[in-house]
Amino acid sequence: MSDHRENHEPQAPRDHRAEAATLDASDPLAGVRDRFVLDDTVYLDGNSLGALPRSVPDKVADVVARQWGEMRIRSWTEGGWWEAPERIGDRIAPLIGAAPGRVVVSDSTSVNVFKAVIAGVRMAGPGCTEILVDATTFPTDGYIARSAARMTGLAVRPVEPARIADEVTERTALALVNHVDYRTGRLHDLPGITAALHSAGALAVWDLCHSAGALPVGLDAHGVDLAVGCTYKYLNGGPGSPAYLYIRESLQERFDSPLPGWNSHVEPFGMISRYEPADGITRGRVGTPDILSLLALDAALDAWDGVTVEAVRTKSLALSDFFLDSVAAYVPPGEVRSVTPYDHARRGSQVSLECAGAGEVMAELIRRGVVGDFREPDVLRFGLTPLYTSFGDVERAARVLGEVLRERSAEDGAGAAGSGEAGGPAGSGPAAGPGGSGSAAGADGPTSGGPAA
Ligand SMILES: Cc1ncc(COP(=O)(O)O)c(C=O)c1O
Ligand SMILES: Nc1c(O)cccc1C(=O)C[C@H](N)C(=O)O
Numbered sequence: 001m002s003d004h005r006e007n008h009e010p011q012a013p014r015d016h017r018a019e020a021a022t023l024d025a026s027d028p029l030a031g032v033r034d035r036f037v038l039d040d041t042v043y044l045d046g047n048s049l050g051a052l053p054r055s056v057p058d059k060v061a062d063v064v065a066r067q068w069g070e071m072r073i074r075s076w077t078e079g080g081w082w083e084a085p086e087r088i089g090d091r092i093a094p095l096i097g098a099a100p101g102r103v104v105v106s107d108s109t110s111v112n113v114f115k116a117v118i119a120g121v122r123m124a125g126p127g128c129t130e131i132l133v134d135a136t137t138f139p140t141d142g143y144i145a146r147s148a149a150r151m152t153g154l155a156v157r158p159v160e161p162a163r164i165a166d167e168v169t170e171r172t173a174l175a176l177v178n179h180v181d182y183r184t185g186r187l188h189d190l191p192g193i194t195a196a197l198h199s200a201g202a203l204a205v206w207d208l209c210h211s212a213g214a215l216p217v218g219l220d221a222h223g224v225d226l227a228v229g230c231t232y233k234y235l236n237g238g239p240g241s242p243a244y245l246y247i248r249e250s251l252q253e254r255f256d257s258p259l260p261g262w263n264s265h266v267e268p269f270g271m272i273s274r275y276e277p278a279d280g281i282t283r284g285r286v287g288t289p290d291i292l293s294l295l296a297l298d299a300a301l302d303a304w305d306g307v308t309v310e311a312v313r314t315k316s317l318a319l320s321d322f323f324l325d326s327v328a329a330y331v332p333p334g335e336v337r338s339v340t341p342y343d344h345a346r347r348g349s350q351v352s353l354e355c356a357g358a359g360e361v362m363a364e365l366i367r368r369g370v371v372g373d374f375r376e377p378d379v380l381r382f383g384l385t386p387l388y389t390s391f392g393d394v395e396r397a398a399r400v401l402g403e404v405l406r407e408r409s410a411e412d413g414a415g416a417a418g419s420g421e422a423g424g425p426a427g428s429g430p431a432a433g434p435g436g437s438g439s440a441a442g443a444d445g446p447t448s449g450g451p452a453a
Contacts, residue, residue, distance in 0.1 A: 016326045016395050023322065023391035029315050033388045035303045036236075042393045042400075044372045047182075047210060047350045047383025050236030050300075059299035063292060075291075084298065085242075085263075085289050086281060091301045092235065092244055095309050096208060096227070097218035102246055104284040105231070105294060109209060109243040110140045111259070112228035115284065116245060117148040117176060118258035120203045120226055123251065124173035130155045132164060132175035132202075138182045141207055145176050151258075161188040165196035174203035174225070179217065180210035180348030183375050185340040187211070187348045191222045198223065209233060214349035214385075215313045219246055226251070234349065234385055237297035245284040252280055261286035303387055315386035316349040323351050323382065323394035330402030332409060339379065350383045353401075357408075364404045370397045 024030055037052040067075040075081050089103035096103070106112070117131065133145045135158035142158070149156045159167045161177050168175065175197055180187050194204040203225040211217055213234030219227055227246040231237035247255050257277070262268050263285040266278045277283040324338060336353040355361055355378060362374040372382040382397060 014329065016329055016398070017392075020322070020326075020391040020395035023318070027315065027391065029307065029311060029386055030390070032303065032307060033390065036388045038388060040369060042370045042397050044370065044382040044384065044389065044393065044397055046236070046385035046389070047214075047233050047381065048373055049239060050233055050385060051388055052238070053236050053300045053303040055299045055302040056238065056296050060292065060296050063295045067295075068291075081289070081291050084291070084294050085285055088294060088298050088301070089244055089281065091298070092212070092231070095217075095235070095304065096212050096229070096246065097216060097222075098220050098246055099249070101281055102220070102249055102252075103244050104281045105242050105244045105297065106263075106285050106289065107243060107245075108240075109207070109228050109230045110144055111286070112243050112245040112284075113141050113144045113176070113207065114148060115257055115259055115286075116205050116226040116228055117145050117174065118152060119255050120174040120205055121148065121152045121154060122256045122258075123203065123254050125201065127171060128154065128173035128202075129171045130157050130169075131173055132157050132159045132167065134158070134175075134177045134188075134207075135160045136181050136183070137176070137178050138207070138209065141176055141178065148258075161193060164193050168197055168200040168202050170201055172197070172200060172202040174205050176205045176207065178207045178210065180214070180350075182210055183339075183352060183379055183381075185210075185348045185350040185352050185381075187215070187341075187346050190217065190224070194222050194224055210348055210350070213309070213312070214316055216309050220248075224248065231297050231300075233383075235297070236300045236303060236385075236387075238293065238300065241293045241297045241300075242290055245281075247281055247284055252283065255283055257283055257286075259286045263287055263289070307387065312386045316384055317344050317347065319384045319386060319389055319391065319394055320347060320349070320351050322391055323384070323398060326395050326398035327351075327353065327401065330398045331405055332402070335405045335409070336380070336401075349385070350381055352382075353380045354378050355380050355405075361401075361404055361408075365397070365400060368400050368404070370400045372397070 035054055037054055043051055067079045071079055080087065085105045088105045090100045092105065093100055093103045121131065131145055131149050131154050133142050133156050146156050154173060164175050164177065177188060177193060179190055190206060197204045206224055206227040208217055208227055208229035210233065212229045225248050228243060230243045231241045232239060257264055260275050260277065264278055264283045266276045327336065336355045338351060339354050340351045341347050358378045358380050359374045362372060362380055365372060372380055375381055
């Protein structure tokens with residue numbers, strides 16, 4: 001790291017509050033925040049549940065009162081309900097780098113993982129004996145992949161994403177990988193891993209829950225075979241909003257769904273006993289769509305009008321850089337350690353800090369108006385949603401985190417002094433995080449404990 005102190009000139013202390021105000025004033029996405037219902041809380045949990053877009057309540061009221069209340073059954077045809085899964089899939093498509101006709105909105109992510117894994121195995125060659133699963137995956141993918149493997153007679157082998165290129169063999173049917181790790185915020189190399197899988201004859205199945213709407217994905221450009229993702233995080237579709245399934249165009253004809261419900265039939269109203277799949281992405285559907293949630297999502301996507309995912313990515317990286325920088329300035333050395341990579345090419349849109357007693361620390365942050373979340377065993381997660389997160393938000397979050405941890409150290413120090421023990425400097429006592437002891441990147445590091453490589 002370059003050292004500006006070489007010339008021995010005194011450094012003016014940085015004023016992160018003023019810097020945040022300057023960054024917000026020049027942020028091209030700043031005005032988009034008004035499209036959301038927000039209050040004085042610093043809301044950094046959009047990687048779990050996105051905030052409510054202002055466009056949603058009136059739309060949902062219309063769907064209930066007019067479309068359902070007055071038009072009733074006619075809405076399936078005259079109101080466009082029947083085609084909504086494909087139509088809204090086409091609205092999500094540009095955000096994940098897909099052309100129209102490749103994304104369908106339907107079911108939960110978990111159900112789409114099941115469809116994608118079984119359909120992927122059914123497309124694989126007869127010599128395939130295993131499925132690779134991201135060893136750090138969000139649990140639902142692993143649970144479902146194991147069940148899918150039992151149903152198809154294959155084995156599951158957990159592999160770290162960075163090792164997939166080395167571990168894939170001609171016996172691998174597919175690999176199921178999270179694009180961004182839900183715990184650490186690490187971004188995996190989708191183009192490289194997809195290419196490595198293809199060169200071994202395996203399919204690439206990606207879970208985009210933590211990347212869609214936060215960064216460019218480029219599904220078509222990178223030849224991804226199958227992908228799934230939720231819509232309630234960075235796409236702000238609302239609690240339990242339906243997920244989506246992407247099927248590469250050239251695979252659609254071979255997609256043999258393990259859940260061939262009547263909505264995926266070529267002639268659903270023919271009520272024919274013999275199953276014949278519809279053409280195209282429609283064969284990813286199962287049963288009757290969840291219209292209220294689906295149309296809430298449709299309205300939520302209006303928040304993206306005139307916004308590109310590239311602009312979102314630029315702001316996301318600037319936000320996470322500034323947050324890491326502010327944490328380094330406000331949090332006593334050794335109290336937290338970033339497990340989110342400092343390298344932009346490896347970072348999603350959240351910052352995860354290892355911190356001893358993270359559950360209690362997050363509860364205190366929430367009491368003080370900073371909402372992130374806590375993941376076992378010791379991670380504070382802060383999700384950055386560039387559509388509405390401001391630089392002022394992340395500065396305040398870091399400042400309040402610093403206050404909470406300094407107060408905790410002072411209380412621990414007072415306790416130790418009271419019991420006759422010397423109170424050590426902040427960060428060196430029992431409150432030091434697991435990564436904190438012995439790692440003292442301090443002011444030179446991007447966080448008080450330094451970044452994960
Ligand atoms: C990577 C990932 N996959 C899947 C899910 C959840 O799937 P579902 O929408 O079925 O609850 C989540 C979060 O809930 C997730 O983070
Ligand atoms: N889907 C969730 C839910 O229904 C309740 C609470 C949280 C969630 C989440 O989305 C968790 C999230 N995928 C995570 O990254 O931990």
